Amino acid sequence: MKRPEPQRGVLEIEPYVGGRARADGAGPIYKLSANETPLGPSKAAIEAFKDAASSLSLYPDGGAAELREAIAERYGLNPNRIVCGAGSDELLHLLAQCYLGEGDESIVTEHGFLVYPIVTSAAGAKAVVAKEVGYRTDVDAILSAVTEKTRVVFLANPNNPTGTYIPAEEVRRLQQGLRPDILLILDAAYSEYVSKNDYEAGIELVATCENVVMTRTFSKIYGLAGLRLGWMYAPQHIVDVVNRVRGPFNVSIPAMKAGVAAIRDLNHLKLSREHNDKWLAWLTGEISNLGLEVTPSVANFLIIHFPNEKGKTAKDADAFLMKRGLILRAVTSYGLPDCLRLTVGTEEANRLVVAALAEFMNGKAVTS
Ligand SMILES: *Cc1c(COP(=O)(O)O)cnc(C)c1O
Numbered sequence: 001m002k003r004p005e006p007q008r009g010v011l012e013i014e015p016y017v018g019g020r021a022r023a024d025g026a027g028p029i030y031k032l033s034a035n036e037t038p039l040g041p042s043k044a045a046i047e048a049f050k051d052a053a054s055s056l057s058l059y060p061d062g063g064a065a066e067l068r069e070a071i072a073e074r075y076g077l078n079p080n081r082i083v084c085g086a087g088s089d090e091l092l093h094l095l096a097q098c099y100l101g102e103g104d105e106s107i108v109t110e111h112g113f114l115v116y117p118i119v120t121s122a123a124g125a126k127a128v129v130a131k132e133v134g135y136r137t138d139v140d141a142i143l144s145a146v147t148e149k150t151r152v153v154f155l156a157n158p159n160n161p162t163g164t165y166i167p168a169e170e171v172r173r174l175q176q177g178l179r180p181d182i183l184l185i186l187d188a189a190y191s192e193y194v195s196k197n198d199y200e201a202g203i204e205l206v207a208t209c210e211n212v213v214m215t216r217t218f219s220k221i222y223g224l225a226g227l228r229l230g231w232m233y234a235p236q237h238i239v240d241v242v243n244r245v246r247g248p249f250n251v252s253i254p255a256m257k258a259g260v261a262a263i264r265d266l267n268h269l270k271l272s273r274e275h276n277d278k279w280l281a282w283l284t285g286e287i288s289n290l291g292l293e294v295t296p297s298v299a300n301f302l303i304i305h306f307p308n309e310k311g312k313t314a315k316d317a318d319a320f321l322m323k324r325g326l327i328l329r330a331v332t333s334y335g336l337p338d339c340l341r342l343t344v345g346t347e348e349a350n351r352l353v354v355a356a357l358a359e360f361m362n363g364k365a366v367t368s
Contacts, residue, residue, distance in 0.1 A: 008102065009121040016114055019329045019343075023322045030349040033329040034225070035160065035190075035301050038346040039272050041223035042265035045258040049227070052254040060256060062248040070260040071231055075203060081233055083242050084251045084259075088189060088215040088230030091242070092154075093119045095213060095232075098241050099152050099183050100125035106152040107145045109137050111162050111334050113187065116154035125151070135295045135303070136164040143177045153178065156187040157202075158194060161331045161341045163297025168200035175209055183238075186214045190299040192221040192269065193276055199298070206233050213238055218255075220300065221272050222262045229255045276300050279344045286354045287342075290361045303331065303339040304357075311363070314340050320360045326353055 019033025064084040072079035085091040096119035100106055104125040108116040110132040117127040128150070130141040142153060155174070158165040175184055184205075191201035202214035213234040219225035229251065234242070262268075284302060287294050293305040306314040318330055318340055326349070329341040342353060 007122075007124055009124045013118050013121045014114075014333070016118055017333065020327050023325045023327050027325050029325045029327065030345055030352065031327050032343040032345050032349060032353065033327045033341070035220060035299075035343045036225055037221060037223040037272055037300065038344065038349065039223065039268070039275060041258070042262045042268040044265050044268075045222070045224065045262040048257040048261035049254045052257045055253050058253065060249050060251060060253045064251050064256055067251070067256045067259050068231075070263050074263050077203065077233060081206075081236060081239055082231055083234065083239055083246070084229070084231045084256075085246065086228040086230070086250050086252075086255075087219060088187065088217040088232070089115055090228075090246075090250060091215050091230055091232045092116070092185070092187070093122065094242050094246055095183070095185055095238075096120055096123040096125070096152065098245055103149060104151045105147060105149040106154060107142055107150060108154050109142070109156075109159065111135060111159065111331075111336060112154065113156045113160050114333060120152075120154075132162075134164075135162040137166045137170075139166065139170050139174045139177070142174060146178065146182070150179075150182050152183045152185060154185050154187065156189065157199075158190045158297070158299045160189065160299070161301070161303055161329065161334050161336065161339075162295055163299045163302050164295060165194060165196070165199055165298050167196075167198035168204070169198065171200070171202070171205065175205055175212055178211065180211055182211060184209075184212045186212065188214055189217045189220055191216070193273065193300050194298045195273070195277065196298060203233060206235065210235050210237065218259050218262060221269065221276075222259075223272075224255075224258055224262060227252075227255045227258055229259050276344050279347065279350050283342065283344065283350055283354065287357060290354075290357055292357065292361065301341055301343045303336060303341050304328075305339050308338055312361070314338050317357070317360055321353070321356055324352070324356050326356055328353075 068079040068082040100123040102124040106120040120127040130145040186202035188201035205212045215232045218229040
């Protein structure tokens, strides 16, 4: 029987599985599996979202001018070089659709964000994996993975799920080592959390190169993951291409209004950063003290490495924590079967995780 068949590559995609939101236990649940902020969004953003309820019968401004101007003002950018999307995921899909096709290759990093191979396959192209060194992007490995078929390089900086980053100088070296016809996509979803002097999200590079795009999101530090809002900063020729392909009304009025309010609330941003700085350091120290290896992170999450030892594995820990309502993220699909990823939570959640891990490591628990 003949039936409609999808484009080549589509059925090879492993569907993306997000962080779980449920646990078996009866008690309270702490979702620490999706890198959401424990502080929620800015109050001003919630108010703006509610106010937008009165205009739901209207189409949004397809150019998202008000939001692009607010973003541009905040970062000193040219608003004409910004494109907004329904989450940065949409922009990653659009970029892949526009710049990858059958026979082409993208390059992704060993433990890179799983959306990149998905959007690559969806565009009919093939993702080539560049090894990391010590759970960190290796620019030389990326450069050696380049072939004449390479059209796009995806780099999350900092990366999810490893939480590591490479300095601006290394990103620049990567750009300089790529052919000018290869698009470098810098995914800076967690850049607002990074407080390292040698880090740059990519604004400088986009401003000075014709082959670099930076993507950003309102889902992480701004706490608007449920609204679906992201943006990219790109050279004019790429903005022109993406604007031809994207849905004309891809960002809703409530999302735009909330986004404008969120990006102007610098105090909420400051509080969110301070909370993260404090508890990221605390979690790293406390969990290391339990004898577990923690990869140093600059984002709002970290990976914990568990021993490959019966009763002490990542899988055992996951089940143990789950029973206590603590939901972490298994990262086997990221090539990290011995790790769990933990999102920095509220003080209460963070303390509960450390206490539960201490109990787990002391071996009092029999889990499986
Ligand atoms: C969470 C995340 C995003 C954001 O996706 P949205 O579609 O904007 O919610 C992008 N890139 C990485 C690496 C992420 O972890």
